[in-house]
Amino acid sequence: MITVNIIGAGNVAYHLYRALSLSPEVKVLQVTARDQRKLEDFVNPELINTDFSKIKDCDVHLICVSDSAIAEIAKAMFGLNGLVVHTSGATSINLLHQLKRYGVFYPLQTFSKQRDVSFSEIPICIEAEQKNDLALLKILALKISNDVREITSAQRKTLHLSAIFVNNFTNHLLHLGNEIVKQNNLDFNILKPLLKETVMKLEDMPPFEAQTGPARRGDQITMKEHLAQLSEENQKKIYTELSESIQKTYGKEL
Structure with a gap:
């Protein structure tokens, strides 16, 4: 005992x-x-x-x-x-x-x-x-x-930093997504099957291979339309910075 x-x-x-x-x-x-x-x-x-x-x-x-x-x-x-x-x-x-x-x-x-x-x-x-x-x-x-x-402590600190990205930052993005649909009289529940599949994909492939979306494709027209839809500057800034990060990650393929 x-x-x-x-x-x-x-x-x-x-x-x-x-x-x-x-x-x-x-x-x-x-x-x-x-x-x-x-x-x-x-x-x-x-x-x-x-x-x-x-x-x-x-x-x-x-x-x-x-x-x-x-x-x-x-x-x-x-x-x-x-x-x-x-x-x-x-x-x-x-x-x-x-x-x-x-x-x-x-x-x-x-x-x-x-x-x-x-x-x-x-x-x-x-x-x-x-x-x-x-x-x-x-x-x-x-x-x-x-x-x-x-x-080790060094490894644990690295894990904690990574966890901030995959959990805390991801959850904040979900909050922003919820705010966007609410502002347009839509139900956040409609996005949950998409969210579940996003996570389930990781059972079969690494995040690098699972990435999809306009930034991954280099679709500048769609990204400009999305920015025009956003009314809050904070949301626009986050959308732009994340899109730029994705494009840099897959730049050689675009």
């Missing part, structure tokens, strides 16, 4: 708590956050803690807070027994170097409390200074995921 504490009350803390609580080989001892109200919605009341001086010893402490708060939270972990890890994609393992045992437990996924996820399919990137601690993290990760990888 692996004992775990979770520090945080956000999306990552929420989903890790749910996933770890379902494993018969993991016991969540405590969930700590300053605001008790944020924990009451999803944590067993007996496990809630708001006093950082009363964090219990356990096998693994999971720091699930914003990147800017990790260093401050780590100070409260001094003197505790157990392995202390953060769950950030963009933060080096070295931020925890003053602790006796430290590492990283990074689930590579976008999380929202309003939507359930299947943790078994989520890659978990682990890192630790000591071999025994790395082995412990691997055992813990395998309790909830079928995809566990030993990743």
Whole structure:
């Protein structure tokens, strides 16, 4: 049985708590956050803690807070027994170097409390200074995921940067697309089959080969018509810059 504490009350803390609580080989001892109200919605009341001086010893402490708060939270972990890890994609393992045992437990996924996820399919990137601690993290990760990888801080930062492009930026483009159809009294749902096929294509081909559209074809007439349809300067700027990037990528073929 692996004992775990979770520090945080956000999306990552929420989903890790749910996933770890379902494993018969993991016991969540405590969930700590300053605001008790944020924990009451999803944590067993007996496990809630708001006093950082009363964090219990356990096998693994999971720091699930914003990147800017990790260093401050780590100070409260001094003197505790157990392995202390953060769950950030963009933060080096070295931020925890003053602790006796430290590492990283990074689930590579976008999380929202309003939507359930299947943790078994989520890659978990682990890192630790000591071999025994790395082995412990691997055992813990395998309790909830079928995809566990030993990743360095430099590699993890690269993954996080790539994830910003494929997830965060993509989602913002979806928001802009939704705004465009709404402004013209159309339903965004009509685009969902297209979106699904865009993602499913990646099962059979790399993004480079999957690219279609007027910029890919070098269709200047259609692109000019699209720009004329757009009324907001921000949308025009994004459309132009992305189209130019696509044309540069496939320039030799146009």
